[in-house]
Amino acid sequence: MRMNRKMCQVIDDDGSLAPRVSYNKKLHRFLVRCGCCEQSVEIYALSIHNNPADDSWIEINGVLTSWREWKRVIEDIIEMEKSNES
Ligand SMILES: [Zn+2]
Numbered sequence: 001m002r003m004n005r006k007m008c009q010v011i012d013d014d015g016s017l018a019p020r021v022s023y024n025k026k027l028h029r030f031l032v033r034c035g036c037c038e039q040s041v042e043i044y045a046l047s048i049h050n051n052p053a054d055d056s057w058i059e060i061n062g063v064l065t066s067w068r069e070w071k072r073v074i075e076d077i078i079e080m081e082k083s084n085e086s
Pocket residue numbers: 007008009034035036037038039
């Protein structure tokens with residue numbers, strides 16, 4: 001069991017803590033709420049059809065970039081965490 005430093009107190013024994021996700025179709029907004037408390041983050045998904053190389057953009061907490069960049073950032077964070085554990 002690990003402690004999430006900022007948002008949560010407890011993570012399940014299997015290492016996961018399922019977030020609660022709701023979608024507002026009118027706003028194209030995903031609201032992702034923490035599985036253990038009332039912390040949340042708003043995520044907006046935008047499609048920019050005149051840019052076929054990167055047609056899906058995602059805004060998280062006011063930061064807008066392509067899904068590819070978000071994926072890279074999250075992968076980098078996971079890699080850093082893994083290397084810190086050893
Ligand atoms: Zn929480």
